[in-house]
Amino acid sequence: MTDKIDKGPDDTPPSGSGASSAPFEAIKAIPVRHYGRWVSAVLVVVALGWLVFAFSQGDVIWATVGDKLFDPEVLKGLWRTILISVLSMLLGLVLGVLFAVMRLSKNPVTGAVAWLYIWFFRGTPVYVQLLMWFSLSLIFPVIDLGPIYKENTVELMTPFVVALLGLGLNEGAYMAEIVRAGIQSVDEGQTEASHALGMTGVKTMRRVVLPQAMRVIIPPTGNEFINLLKTSSLVSAVQYVDLLRATSNIGTTAGAIMEMYFVASIWYLALTSVFSVGQYYLERRYARGSLRNLPPTPLQRLRANLNMFRRTEVAR
Template sequence: MTDKISKDPAAAPAGPGPSGKPYEAIKAIPVRHYGRWVSAVVVVALLGWLVYAFSQGNIIWDTVWDKLFDSSVLDGLKNTIIISVASMALGLVLGILFAVMRLSKNPVTGAVAWLYIWFFRGTPVYVQLLVWFNLSLIFEYINLGPIYKNETVDVMTPFMVALLGLGLNEGAYMAEIVRAGIQSVDEGQTEASHALGMSQTKTMWRVVLPQAMRVIVPPTGNEFINMLKTSSLVSAVQYTELLRASSNIGTTAGAVMEMLFVASIWYLALTSVFSVGQYYLERRFARGSLRSLPPTPWQRVKKNIVTFKRSPEATR
């Protein structure tokens, strides 16, 4: 019976070499990354300098913490989430619709989709908001014949103006994102679906779009996070979202900078939460296309903790 060889390299004796002389035990010396420590010290020093600079400013931090959960601020936060989600939903629906129209072989629908994308991507969203807000200056009534008729002032409420301004603009960008995702799917998938007797519409919804989601989801998540910040522009059309609610309090209480910090904290919180959701959504749609899924944030933390615990032992 042969003896079992120890798996510990330090415990294993040096075996004989080809000339009969024993091999010397390998002494592994870990590489010292001095650059990492230098960069870490520089970053910490810069952060410390930034904190010190803000601490010297004439900022009443007690006001920031006291107003962070003010009822008006929370109402503005709720309105920001509502208008962002509603505008993104409208933009997603329009994006899918105009992306399919853009890829259609019908020259009319393709031209209409191109014109829509060209106009709404070519003009600033702030200008579009102001156009919808001042629509009553050129149209006293919104008249759709026997279907609907009403005064423009009554129809174009601040919420409706914000929804149309953000949603229609987002639809143009989403159309290009969806179009890129659809074109990333191999044409053989469509040909195989048609060979099985599936219609063009069923092929698009059952075969092409599910595979295109892997390409569509990452930029869509970025667009939504951008939408959260862009929603601050709707304060110009009298919609009371987070920035407007904070600014109203700041103007009344004489704490303009403090309330801007309050708004910034909430914007950072929103983008952080939705960034985590975007990561898990991307990870879900990456299944089947990657050999191993990227680690979750908690898995990364555990890995770094284990590596940190083992590093002192490796240097002995």
């Protein structure tokens, strides 16, 4: 009768025909060397260094750029740029939702009107639309709505109103297509279920369809706003004193035209960077429930990139 062998959790298996008496060796992990990354990084750094050196050797008075960066007139123009961009985007959102619903309507008249609106404002340049609104008094000297309203067109179409109409109406055409795509991304069963519960079409759109469509609408809307922020520089052509107009006026007066263009570029980069971060967190918020893992925040992404350069250590 053979004796039973008890083996503990830390005991090595008994020697025999199919077992080895030597302990297992720890695996030595050697990280893969990505030489292409280092070569591309060096090339990019060299190119950036050459670009900085080229501008530093140019005939640019950088002290003027620093002095005029927070000039009161520049800050006033910056505020007006933000104001006209935000108001134009709000107008574009309202018009976008309205015309998107009209285009999806089964009514052929409202659908045709929405299509014509989108066709015209998407098919003509923003600059031309601004000039048309600015020159409206040439064909309509007086805006006469009967007993409701009557005013001279020149007094009504101020540079602010022209900029708001030009940017807002143009943005509404693009937002209509974005909202329409978001609405069509929602399953039709959601609408049918809402109607089965007795909800009206307006209530279904407001409480069921649009909240789910926001996941599709938010990302391109953020891109449209950033694009609108840069496009707003065109309003200087209709005498609206925005950031570009303010810096151009100072540059012409002080004889520092190129320096003031750098000032305007710095502020535009700052604005787009701030709104890009806001767009990212807004997209992340509406992604909850649709993704298993939310995309990393900029801080988490920075930590992950820094960890790439650390050598992987394996416990022995």
